[in-house]
Amino acid sequence: MRQQKIRGHRRRHKHIEEWRLKNLDLRLDLIQKYNGDHIDIVVHPWCDISIIDSAIPEPKGKTKYxxxxxxxxxxxSWKKQLDKIGQSYYLKIWLYEPRFSKSQVVCAVGDKISYYENIFFKSDNIARLEPNNFGPIKSRIENLNWDWRVDEDHFDNNEVGEPGLYSTLADFEESKKWFTRTLRKPHRTTKIDETTELYSFKRGCIWLGGQK
Known part of the structure; x- marks a missing residue:
């Protein structure tokens, strides 16, 4: 699949600044209601779903920084606000590589803390984030601790579903073929219960960044 050409970088950079300013304030109403909040990189075109036969390339260079x-x-900013609440919390930057545009800031309180602390698979391999790879923001990277986790796509054995969920039988058969081809690729399997298995396919890594 060919990649789209990203143009108008000056305009993109302006949108990045607008996104940053808009999200400096923690949404305490969501924290109180859902015990958590997160912010994605909501900057076009990286937050969009491509509707043409091409892929949106990951940000790079100045845009990425x-x-x-x-x-x-x-x-x-969120840390300063959470410190004032006076209760335990989870707060991390989730830095995806190479799927950088999926990166986000995530926070949680209460029962959501344990969920987020264990949400990603931890490999026995040991990796270290290299600050020198981040050019002008090297010092900001060095000021945080970074733990390594595995970025995966997950499917279960009910992924295809029943024929009645499809417009045609041919669509159902095509979906079954796709799933069979997918399962031939390297993955790990986790048994969820007596009838459900989860298949996890590695896509890269996630660096979990937080204050030292």
Whole structure:
């Protein structure tokens, strides 16, 4: 699949700044209602779903650094606000590589803390984030602790569903073929219960960043 050409970088950078400023304030109403909040990188075209036969390339260069710097600013701002609440909390930057545009800041309180602390698979391999790879924001990367986790796509054995869910039988058969081909790729399997298995396919890594 060919990649789209990203144009108008000056305009994109302006949108990144607007996104950063808009999300510096923690949404305490969501924290109280759902015990958590998160912010994605909501900057076009990276937050869009491609509707043409091409892929949106991941941000790079100055655009990537501005986005990551924005995530760190949001993290710092949220931390100051969470410290005032006076209760335990989870707060991390989730830095995806190579799927950088999925990166986000995530916070949680109460029973959601344990959920987020254990949401990603932890491999026995040991990896270290290299600050030198982040050019002008190297020092900001060095000011945080970064733990390594595995970025995966997950499917279960009920992924295809029943024929009645499809417009035609041919669509159902095509979906079954796709799932059979997918399961031939390397993955790990987790048994959820007596009837459900989860299949996890590695896509990259996730760096979990938080204050030292």
């Amino acid at each position: 501005l986005m990551l710097s924005g995530l760190i600013d949001i993290y710092d």
